[in-house]
Structure formats: structure tokens, C-alpha cells
Amino acid sequence: MTSCFNRCKASLKLHHLAENPFDLTKEGALTPERLARFSAQACGYHFLYGTERVNADTMMALGALAEETDVIKKMEKLQAGEVMNFIEGFPSENRPVLHTATRDFFENPNPVKAAREAAQLAKQENEKLQKFLEKIGDRFTDVITVAIGGSDLGPKANYLGLKHLQKPGRQVHFISNIDPDEVITTLQGIDLKKALVLIISKSGTTLETVTNEEFLRDRFRKAGLKPEEHFVSISCPGTPLDNKKQYLENFYLWEWVGGRFSTSSMVGGVMMAFAFGFDVWMEFLRGASAMDKTALQPNIEKNIPLLGALLGIWNRNFLKLPAVAIIPYSQALSRYAAHIQQVDMESNGKRIDQAGRPVDFETGPLIIGEPGTAAQHSFYQELHQGTNITPLEFIGFKENQSGGDFEWQGTNSQQKLLANLIAQAIALATGKSSNNPNKVFPGNRPSHMLIARQLTPFTQGALLAYFEHKIAFQGFVWGINSFDQEGVQLGKELANRILERFKDPNSKPYPQGDVFLDVLKRT
């Protein structure tokens, strides 16, 4: 069941090829033919990777790696609802990973029983959502989501991406941190009488979320309001949040939807359908589902999430580059990299394979990212001339969202934005020589880009699924379990020990923690 990665034939070949990777700085390396050849298309996106350090041999070997590690078969199993979240021979979550089912009610729905049943459950929740929205009508003007991690970052990034479609008179607010100032600041200026609060926790026990829920209930009561007429829960059936008395409505997700893959479930759905309308939400899901089908394509020239995954593996394991920068040239995607950072680093920041053996290769990279062109004036100095080499993944759109623009000096702002995107890919690849050592650009800094006509509900849904599958494919190649997060447990345990000391100074000493508490006393 575990992957052959690092011992399989294709890896040996790739290690060999990596000794002499394609040189992007060579005079004439970046020909129009090359740029046209290394491109693919799906779901409205052009995927351009001529600025990666690959040639035909590399791509063939990467294709062989995909075959040897059986990644398409694994994606089929994932989408069919087989148990994919497990560690062989050890207690583990042992669950299917079926976020694709939360949007599988458009074209070519998965025919396998488990997937069909899951999609049916998801569809019912969407119908419930539609009725709920009709029922509440215009009673609420503001939604406050209370969630953390994947349940917060994914919905927030995708909400901001489509904010231009927000219905007049509606506002969305996000509370995630345990920091009391976040609750207090967020509530300023909100009329609680007209506020709908979404409490989102898969387990129903997340410390931050349940604390902030109680904090908010207290505020509502103090304002003379009944929380149960304003609060909605989004959780698994049977959790403490699944309680008709305490909530206006209980929406469900299921154990087979991971928090970081839950944007297309009710976790993202209630807020986005409230803000943008149910039709926009459906179109978002339609885009995600279209990319799900693309991810099943065996031909890597058509399967862009697999293509992105393999290029990432090439950079990470063969060219030995430790990080990736995600740069959308779109201010609407200002928090998109924070979302991908979460999905990628929590999924693939793992040190054992699916048989429980420590891996002997690098897994998930570090993810950084801010929107371009702002990022150019931030950390691009290091990307061009630092001693680190960091591959980039650009995202761009031909047209802006609002339709408005401003022409100045012969071009409009959208053209200026796109000119910068293209220029950066070329500059990073080709570099530049100079007699002044400070003006030397070594080049050979790889990147690829995804380009669509416009950031719409459909293309944004497709982008969500693109990254979800790219990340899953990398986990499949590495033979790790991308779907659990045991690494977050130890900190929670120790935090509870320190909370005991806060509660009762006479409780059993915790020497390591107590030193820090003593410093706080003296601060």
C-alpha cells in the first residue's frame, strides 16, 4: 500500500536528470516553441510551465513516476470513497476522504455507491441551505463566522475572491483566534439584532471556537437577545453542536470531509450562499467538481493538478528546493496563499509514510505568498538575488472582476498587472548578466502559471479543487497520509497543563511551564 518513491525506477532516472536540469538562462532557451509546448488546459485555465527547469525527458520521467506510484488509481479510490486516511498497522483515523462528494452533483457524478451516497447527503444539506435562506429572507444583514484553521482560512480566502458579488446590504465577519481582542473588535459596529452567527467546528469541541461561541452568546444575552434565534451550527451529526434547542439550524458535514478540505461543504456554503446568493454558490461547486473530473484524467497533459504536483516534486525532491511561493496577480486573492499554506503544510508536513516508517526524503514544502504586484515590492528581491531558490506558482486573469479600469500612459491597470506577471516569469527564468555584480541576476529560478479569463465563481471553485488535488497527488507520490494532523496534538495537551496552573496556582507544579508563567508575573 505504500509508495515506491525514492526507490522506484523513475526516481533514479529523475535524480540522474537533476544533475543537469534544463538551463533556462541559455541564450535562446525560452523559445516561443518551448513556451507553447509546455502548456496544458483545463476548466478554463491555461497551465504554462515552459519556465520550469524541465525538458521532454524530465516530463517523461515524471509521467513514469506518476505511473509507478499509481497516483491516478489512488485518486479514483479517493473519489470513490475508499479509506485513504490511515496508517497501516497503527491506530489512525481510518476514514474515507470524500470532499469531492460535497460537490458531485453536476456532470458525470461518481457511480460508486459510497460516493453516490455521500453526494446525496451533501445535496440534501444544500437543499436545506436553500430553504433556510428563503426562510430567513432579509432578517439578517451580517454574518459572523466563528471557526479556525481550514474552516476559517478556506472560506475567508474564497469569500474575498468573490466579494464583488456580495448582495447589497450584507456583510461578513470572521472570528477565529482565541485572542479576546478579536471578538471585541469584530463586534464593534455590528447590530447584533440583525446578525447571524455560524459556529463551525467539525468535532464541536475546538477550544477556540467553543470559547468564542460562549463569548458571543454572552454578548447576545447582554444585548437582550436570544442566542438560539441567531446561532447556526455547522458540525458532524452527533457532536455537542448538533442540538436543535441551541441553534436556529444545524448543518452537517461528516468525518470524511477534512477541515482543510471543507470549503465546499456547508463550512463554506452557508456563509457564501448568504453573501452571494445560492446560485453563485452552486456555480462555485460546479467549478470545483469540473476540476475533480480533470484530476481523474490519466493523461498528464490534460490533468493539470497532477502536472502541478509532479513539477512540485521535481523542484522539491530532485532540485532540492525547500519552499514554494504562491502569487496570485489579483488583489481579490489576497488571502489565497494563506489558505494554500494551510492545506499544503498541514496535509504534507509529514515525516512517516503510510506504513508508519520514517521517510528518507523531503515531504511538504514551506509555502509563502502574497498578491502581485505588491509582492514584487516585498520579498521578490530574495527570489531574484537571494541564496535561496524558491519556485513560484503564479495565478492570473485576463480580465478584472469589476469591469471598471483606468487607462494611463497608453495601457490600463489590468494590462499593467499582467505585464508584470509575465515579466517576472521571464526575468526569474532567464536572469541577466552584468559587469556590476550587484546587477547580476543568476536566473534559473523556476515558475509556472495558471491563467484564466476571469476570476468567477466557476474558476474560483476550479482553483480550490486544483490545489486540493495537486496537494493530494504529491502525498500519493510520496506515499504519505495527507489527510490527518497528529502534529497538532502535543501542543494542545501541554496548553491544558498550563491552563491548569492559571486556574489554580496551588495545583501540581509544571516546572517548564511555570518558568514562563513567572516571567509573565514579572512583566
Next chain:
Amino acid sequence: MTSCFNRCKASLKLHHLAENPFDLTKEGALTPERLARFSAQACGYHFLYGTERVNADTMMALGALAEETDVIKKMEKLQAGEVMNFIEGFPSENRPVLHTATRDFFENPNPVKAAREAAQLAKQENEKLQKFLEKIGDRFTDVITVAIGGSDLGPKANYLGLKHLQKPGRQVHFISNIDPDEVITTLQGIDLKKALVLIISKSGTTLETVTNEEFLRDRFRKAGLKPEEHFVSISCPGTPLDNKKQYLENFYLWEWVGGRFSTSSMVGGVMMAFAFGFDVWMEFLRGASAMDKTALQPNIEKNIPLLGALLGIWNRNFLKLPAVAIIPYSQALSRYAAHIQQVDMESNGKRIDQAGRPVDFETGPLIIGEPGTAAQHSFYQELHQGTNITPLEFIGFKENQSGGDFEWQGTNSQQKLLANLIAQAIALATGKSSNNPNKVFPGNRPSHMLIARQLTPFTQGALLAYFEHKIAFQGFVWGINSFDQEGVQLGKELANRILERFKDPNSKPYPQGDVFLDVLKRT
């Protein structure tokens, strides 16, 4: 003039020590004595570094490295206004680096003539600002800052940090990207009649900023308003923005204030004094200035920016760790890591030393960061159990800002926040063994923390200068020029070539760029 780094005695010693660094996972390694010993204090901050992989020998060798590379002398020269931004023997910016002068009018002002004169200029601008604020009174409710890079990220991060002090009825908005949607979205809901626009560009020619200025002027004119009655410029004397006819006021900075070090100049000052009042702004500068004086302390036990710099060098060059995570446990500092990412990666993402020779060691790390505890639910999985080891720099505060809080299950939210901060430092350091390989935490993941009573104007100013000096000290140790940014030029040149093609399809072909433009046509 260049540093001996990697060839000096202390480096050899440190390489030797790095073969067997202090083991934080050893039973009893994290004693109260250790945690108390490896701590320092300055400007209201406790600096705790017992969770770094250092012992007394390491600290002695790092102290020797600081002496051999003469970093205190270099900091004195910087603060005295000597030319520090240069590459020896090649054309370069060749300028002093005097951001410390923009706040050097409190205790112990620098007595050297160049520094005194610079501080005098800065003081005059602050007096001008005070008069300007009196003059405009309550005429404006909204400020829109138009800036990019350091002129945007630093002011924005510091504004958000103190937003609880915002004067009633005042709002601040930020426009930075060339993306036309950012301008259009930001202007929604702003009453232009009551809006003050700050155009911030040191050179007065930044493409994004001057384009967005024209875009806004057009909007003001279309609203029947006179831009010159609403627009203020912040730029160097003599730039195209230094023009009394076009602006209500012209504020100055000077070529000796780098964009990324300009938060304490009028670049941050006009907006922050408008939002919070002039007294808050002065207190912020007072905190920054106090840290400037701390940075001159030869004793590394008292000089916390130098201590932070040396620990970073230990992790980067001797333990070979490529990145750093900046994690404030404070939602008010939600964009602080984005600011530090800019200052650090643009300053130290360099590949040549100050004599123009390629370096044979690693320079500026990759910087990531989001606020805790939210970050715990995002990328901490990888920090605990990934194959990358990423050192962390925590920032925390004993008290929250708003004063309000909520007690639940025996502790309040601020205590829950702090318990998590402390728990993470311990968990990352000590790790945990288990029979289940998926529950093994390898530990030995280094971190340190800065703890203050509260995030106030003073402590936030001190934090700004802490990072500015930490980053400058690292550049001094490496012997690189941390104060220019030649790496951003090539992208600008190529973007202009592509803009020519947008302007006139009959212009001279640019084959590499044209392929991308063809894809756009077909999108």
C-alpha cells in the same frame, strides 16, 4: 570593509559546535535554571531563548562572532549617518541609512553632526504634521493611503496593531496593488468629500502608486471635487510629488530613509497621527528610539536585537535551517509577519558581499508567519512533524488591548492564548516519543520569544526597531549590503517591454513575452 564571516575564528568554532548542538529533547534539558539563564530584557520586553539549541559555549562563540565582525561599530556608524548603503568598487546607491534619525528626539540623541541634522529635519516634519492636523481639524473622516512595498506593509501592520486607539469617526484605507479592482473596491462606501488621500512614493515615480494616484484624481474630479484639496504627498524633496499646486501639503522623507525602514518617517506618521492622534504617534516613536539605543549596547545580554540576530545566524548558517516563522500571539499583529517578511527578505536576500564578491554561505532566510493561535491550526503540523525544521520567533503580551475579556471553564481568553504560546515553545523543543510512529514528535525545533506587558504605542515602536536592527545586524555579520534592492529592477524593465506590446501590437516583437500575450488572446 567586508566581513570575515565564514572565514573568521568564531565561525570555525561555531561550525564545530554545530556538529553537536544542545539537545532540547534530553530528559531534564529544559530546566527552570536554563530557561531563566537564557533570557534578557529591554524596552519592556523579556527575551526568552532557553528553547534555542544553544548552551554557554554557543553563546560565547556567537558573542565572539559579533566582535570579530565588528557589528556594534557598524551599528554606531549607521546611527551616526555614515555611508552604509554601498558596494565597494562598483556604482551603488552610496548613501547613509538613517531611519534611526526619524525618531531621535527623545533621550540620549545621537551627538554626531550628520545624525543631529537628520533628526532636526525629521523633527521639523513632525512639527509640520502637528500643525497640519490642527489645520484640517475634523474636515476629513477617511484617510486613503496609496503606497506599495515597505511604504504600505509597515504602516499597515503598525496601524492594525494599534487600531483599538482609533479616534471615533475616523477610518483608514489602503491601496497598494496596480490591480484596478483594488481601487474600485476600496472606494466603495467612502464619501470622497471627506477623504484625505496620501500619495506615498520615495522616488515619486513608482508605477503602481502614480497610476493609482491618477486613477483616484480622476474619480475625485468626476465627483466634482478638486484633488489638490484632498491629496497630500509624502516623498523626497524635489521629486514629481513635491509640488505645492497639486497637493494640500508636501511631507518629506530623504534618500537616507529606505522604503522598508520608513514606517517611523512621515510615511507612517501622517496616517497614524490622523488615526490615533499626534501623542500616540510620538509615543510610538519614543518606543522605537528606545530600542535604537538598546541596539548600541556592546553587551549582548542587554542588546536584544543583536541577540535575536545571532540566534538567527546560528540557526541559518550553522544548523542550516532555511526559514523562520514569525508568530505573534495577538490578532492585532495579524499583518506583522508580512511586514517583517518584507524588511528581512528585501534587506538580506542578497548573494554578494559588500565588496561585490558572491558569498559562499546562506544569507536572508525565507520568512513565513500568521498570528497564533490561528497558525496552530494552519501550518504547525509541518513545524512539529514535517521534514523541514523551521525556527520560530514568538511575540506575546501579558494583557490584551481592549481590557475586556471572557472567563470560561476557569480561565479567560487571554490566559488561553498565553497558555498556547508557552505550550508550543515547550512542545517544539522537547518533542515526545510514542509507540505509534504517527504520534512521535522529534522535538529539537528551536524557538525564542519576546514577551511584554501589553501591545502599546511604545512597545509597538520598540518592536518595529527590534526587527529593523535584528535584520541590520545579520547583514553586518554576513558583510552584505542590507540597504539596497537591485533585485527588483529586471522585472520592471521586462514589464515595460510587455507594456509596449500592449500599447501597440505593431511595435517591435518581443518573442518571449508575445507567447504569453498570445495565450491571453486565446483565453
